[in-house]
Amino acid sequence: MGRWxxxxxxxxxxxxxxxxxxxxxxxxxxxxDGKGAVFALEDRCPxxxxxxxxxxxxxxxxxxxYHGWTFDGATGLCNxxxxxxxxxRVPARYAVRAFPAAEANGFIHVWxxxxxxxxxxxGASYRAAGREQTGSAVANIAFEQYLDVMLDGPECLxxxxxxxxxxxxxxxxxxxxxxLVLDRGAVWKCKGNGPAFVRDHSLWVRTRVxxxxxxxxxxxxxxxxxxxxxxxxxxxxxxRGTTSLVWRGFRHATAAxxxxxxxxxxxxxxxxxxxxxxIDGAAVAALxxxxxxxRRLAKTDARTPAERVVPVQERCAV
Amino acid sequence: MSEVPMMDAAGREAEATxxxxxxxxxxxxxxxxxxxxxxxxxxxxxxxxxxxAQDVYLWRDGGRLYAAEFRPDRLEAMRAGAxxxxxxxxxYPAVERYGYIWTWYGNPDNAHEELxxxxxxxxxxxxxxxxxxQRAVRFDAASPLSVENLIxxxxxxxxxxxxxxxxxxxxxxVEVHSTSETVTRIRNVTRKSVAPVMRWxxxxxxxxxxxxxxxxxxxxxxxxxxxxxxxxxxxxxNVQPFVPVGKHRSRVDQTNYTVHAPAPFRWLMxxxxxxxxxxxxxxxxxxxxxxxxxTERRDLSSRFDGPGNRYRLLMVRLAERQQRGDFGYGAxxxxxxxxxxxxxxxx
Ligand code: FES
Ligand SMILES: [Fe+2]
Numbered sequence: 147m148g149r150w151x152x153x154x155x156x157x158x159x160x161x162x163x164x165x166x167x168x169x170x171x172x173x174x175x176x177x178x179d180g181k182g183a184v185f186a187l188e189d190r191c192p193x194x195x196x197x198x199x200x201x202x203x204x205x206x207x208x209x210x211x212y213h214g215w216t217f218d219g220a221t222g223l224c225n226x227x228x229x230x231x232x233x234x235r236v237p238a239r240y241a242v243r244a245f246p247a248a249e250a251n252g253f254i255h256v257w258x259x260x261x262x263x264x265x266x267x268x269g270a271s272y273r274a275a276g277r278e279q280t281g282s283a284v285a286n287i288a289f290e291q292y293l294d295v296m297l298d299g300p301e302c303l304x305x306x307x308x309x310x311x312x313x314x315x316x317x318x319x320x321x322x323x324x325x326l327v328l329d330r331g332a333v334w335k336c337k338g339n340g341p342a343f344v345r346d347h348s349l350w351v352r353t354r355v356x357x358x359x360x361x362x363x364x365x366x367x368x369x370x371x372x373x374x375x376x377x378x379x380x381x382x383x384x385x386r387g388t389t390s391l392v393w394r395g396f397r398h399a400t401a402a403x404x405x406x407x408x409x410x411x412x413x414x415x416x417x418x419x420x421x422x423x424x425i426d427g428a429a430v431a432a433l434x435x436x437x438x439x440x441r442r443l444a445k446t447d448a449r450t451p452a453e454r455v456v457p458v459q460e461r462c463a464v
Numbered sequence: 465m466s467e468v469p470m471m472d473a474a475g476r477e478a479e480a481t482x483x484x485x486x487x488x489x490x491x492x493x494x495x496x497x498x499x500x501x502x503x504x505x506x507x508x509x510x511x512x513x514x515x516x517a518q519d520v521y522l523w524r525d526g527g528r529l530y531a532a533e534f535r536p537d538r539l540e541a542m543r544a545g546a547x548x549x550x551x552x553x554x555x556y557p558a559v560e561r562y563g564y565i566w567t568w569y570g571n572p573d574n575a576h577e578e579l580x581x582x583x584x585x586x587x588x589x590x591x592x593x594x595x596x597x598q599r600a601v602r603f604d605a606a607s608p609l610s611v612e613n614l615i616x617x618x619x620x621x622x623x624x625x626x627x628x629x630x631x632x633x634x635x636x637x638v639e640v641h642s643t644s645e646t647v648t649r650i651r652n653v654t655r656k657s658v659a660p661v662m663r664w665x666x667x668x669x670x671x672x673x674x675x676x677x678x679x680x681x682x683x684x685x686x687x688x689x690x691x692x693x694x695x696x697x698x699x700x701x702n703v704q705p706f707v708p709v710g711k712h713r714s715r716v717d718q719t720n721y722t723v724h725a726p727a728p729f730r731w732l733m734x735x736x737x738x739x740x741x742x743x744x745x746x747x748x749x750x751x752x753x754x755x756x757x758x759t760e761r762r763d764l765s766s767r768f769d770g771p772g773n774r775y776r777l778l779m780v781r782l783a784e785r786q787q788r789g790d791f792g793y794g795a796x797x798x799x800x801x802x803x804x805x806x807x808x809x810x811x
Contacts, residue, residue: 192764194612195754196747212747213768214622227766229618240764 148259149359150267152380152392155280156252159184164208166199168384170258174245175199177208177219185219186256188243192224198242217242252280252394253380268361272378276396283391283423287430289360289383292391294438295430296355296362297328302429305420306366306375308334308407311351312341319355319437326444327354328437332366334405349374357445364395366419368402375418393421488608488776489711489755491783492516495570495791496684497580499705500531502598502717503560503590510536515569517710518549520556522565531558531567562703563590563598563719569685570791577800579793581687584804585701585721596731599718601741605748607686607706607714608779609755613744614688614704615649615679615775618768623743632657640771642778645684645797648806649771651677658697661736666729668697678807681775682799683782686714691807698725699809700733712752 153167154176164177166189173189175198189197191210201211206225207218216226222244224236246257253269285292285303295302297319301311312331319326331347341347350371354363360381366374377395384390397418404412411418500513500520510523512535521532533554534542546554550572557568557575562583568575586593603610613619617638633656641648653675662668677692686706693699702720709715720734765773793799 190754192761193766194747194763195751197750200746209622211622213616213618224764227768228621229768230766 147261148257148263150248150255150257150264151360151382152253152269153186153256153382153390154254155282155392155394156249156254157280158282159254162203164199164201164203166197168390169256169382171383171385172258173197173199173385174256175208176247176254176256177203179203179207179219180205183219184247184249184254186245186247186254187217187219187222188245190242191215192240192242215240218244220244252278253378253392268359268380269378271361271363272376272394274394274396276398278394278396279417279419280394281391281421282393283421284384285389285391285423285425286427287389287425288387289381289389291430292381292389293355293360293362294435294441295433296353296364297326297437297441298435299430299433300330300351300353300364302425302433303422304364304377304379305422306332306351306418307411307416307420308336308405309349309351309366310335310341312347314341314347315437319440321444322354324358325354325356326437326441327352329367335407336405355441357441364419368400370402372400372402373398374400374402374404377419377421379421391421391423395419487755488612488779489606489752491606491608491779492708493684493779493782494786495574495579496568496682497559497566497575498569498685498707499562499564499687499703499717500567500707501565502600503563503565504595504598506565513707513715514709515567516708518547518569520567522558522567529558529560529565531556531565560590561588562586563593564705564717574791579799581682581685581689581799582801582803583689583703584802584807584809585691585699586703586719593719593721594723597719597721597723597734599720599734599737601716601718601737603706603714603716603741603748604712604745605714605752606711606755607708608775609748609752610706610714610716610744611681611686611688612772612775613748615647615681615772616769617649617651617771619747623747624740638771640774642774643796644778644782644794645682645799647681647683647771647775647778649679649681650808651675651679653677661733662694662697662729665732666697667726668694670696673697676808680803680806683775683779689803689807691809693808693810700725701807701809711756 151169153169154165159165159176159178164175167174167176174186175189176186178184189199191198193215196212198208198210201209204216206216209216214228215224218225222241224240227236246263248255248267250267250269251272255267257263310333315328315330319328329350329352332349332351333341333344333347348369350367352365352367362379364377368374375397377393379393382390498515501522506522508524510521513520519533521535523530523536533546533550539554543554546552550556557572559566559577561580566580633653635654637652639650655672658668658673674695680689688704690702691699700722704716704718706714706716722730722733
């Protein structure tokens with residue numbers, strides 16, 4: 147069964163140019179027609195294998211930059227080979243692979259794999275309520291590792307200015323449908339005697355990581371679990387062990403007690419979070435495999451009850 | 465409208481070819497001369513060139529030319545490791561002609577000078593070929609893909625639109641001829657709009673001109689000999705030998721023989737390759753990588769690919785013949801035969 151992947155920010159695809167993206171290791175060309183509808187084609191011309199994405203978008207679809215064959219966005223069918231006579235027609239089987247594409251809340255999704263595209267888009271779970279900060283990057287870490295590190299050590303992947311994310315996580319990951327959710331303690335920097343001495347953490351960082359697919363949610367919460375920052379990060383396998391990232395996030399309006407730094411940063415319009423495109427290899431390598439173990443097990447174990455990740459006896463086995 | 469009348473004879477040939485494996489990256493044709501360097505580029509200091517991932521060191525000593533598998537200072541120490549390409553001597557057969565140094569790639573016993581391609585517009589002894597006609601460019605693809613790019617006429621309107629101008633013309637006819645060792649593509653265009661470069665610096669004031677362009681390709685060594693003749697105007701004969709460096713790269717020491725064209729066109733025209741080459745490379749580089757993929761999905765073709773697909777077919781045939789151990793030249797092949805009539809040279 148296939149699934150939806152977020153491949154781009156809505157605002158990154160515009161005009162008569164296509165955007166080259168990589169999803170599940172495969173290169174795609176994403177573009178819009180004159181009416182704004184979005185399409186995704188395999189980024190490989192069936193004529194002489196050249197990438198289509200550098201070509202212009204024409205009325206009939208995306209035009210290959212090499213010889214001008216043009217492909218319909220919805221069907222992938224080749225509808226123009228330049229210089230044909232009027233009585234000549236392009237054979238019906240001349241086509242490039244086309245992928246269903248859809249948009250929600252500022253994310254462009256592509257359906258990959260078998261089956262009818264699911265009605266619910268991953269990006270539908272994100273709703274901005276505040277000024278957004280968005281971005282995209284290719285991170286120097288493999289896709290599955292990115293998801294695992296989001297559980298084992300999210301401080302290697304994201305930061306909130308003025309916030310120290312501790313590695314004290316609460317219990318084991320909770321299963322929430324097709325996701326694992328884990329909270330960990332965080333403290334304001336330069337407040338008190340440092341994270342080791344706090345009796346109770348003043349903040350939480352909650353990561354919600356998929357078993358399959360690439361939709362991640364990271365939240366900074368107050369001690370009362372009131373959201374301060376929400377980030378939706380879409381990850382997908384890029385080439386050579388790298389990971390494509392696309393994100394949107396925002397700072398919530400809140401009455402929760404905040405550090406002076408946080409208020410200052412908000413006042414001068416500083417970004418409320420950062421996503422790292424360059425990941426510290428030494429820091430990642432030093433992480434113990436801890437909650438991500440549950441993710442790997444849950445991925446392979448179809449019998450897992452929805453509310454528990456792994457039956458106890460199985461966890462003791464091996 | 466009915467379907468597929470697009471498949472005329474050339475189209476059907478294209479179809480037939482594309483059903484076969486086309487693996488341009490692995491073609492390694494033997495027993496041929498490669499123009500590995502301009503004669504003028506080689507002096508006493510050894511220069512390293514590569515043919516099919518194999519080293520060729522070139523230098524002169526006491527007026528003599530040497531082409532060896534090893535650098536001169538290591539030659540004695542390494543000679544024991546010399547390959548069959550030099551019969552264990554370490555030295556390749558080498559000949560100077562048309563301003564190039566040609567080295568033999570294959571069994572040295574079969575290295576005959578008559579197998580060097582005839583280039584009728586260049587002086588055989590290379591004397592008086594101006595240096596401004598010689599430009600070395602590099603392509604990020606195996607040689608056969610670059611040759612296909614040269615044979616292929618339809619990409620110019622898209623990839624080179626800004627450099628070459630539009631393709632408006634009254635009539636545009638392409639024919640292909642071939643032997644077991646060559647492909648010849650002849651293009652006749654009547655009343656085409658004069659290319660901007662010819663109008664502005666080439667002294668052609670007319671609005672329209674006719675073009676007869678002949679491209680003659682030698683399959684084994686990828687030597688492409690071109691004779692585009694413009695009326696009104698003049699011919700711009702050129703040689704583009706795609707020397708295979710390996711499965712991913714090729715090197716071309718071009719000779720754009722513009723000596724009969726007016727100044728400053730004569731000097732500027734050879735530089736156009738520095739505009740064209742990056743444009744071609746932008747498609748060749750990703751293309752080449754994708755020809756390493758499994759060939760389950762064969763390339764689709766249109767009738768405009770007739771000449772290119774003929775080239776593919778002949779290359780595959782030649783490779784198959786060599787796989788069977790037959791490295792000889794067929795009765796229909798004589799590389800050194802005078803091709804001035806084939807090229808349509810006047811006088
Ligand atoms: S490679 Fe795309 S049209 Fe030729
Ligand atoms: Fe070209």
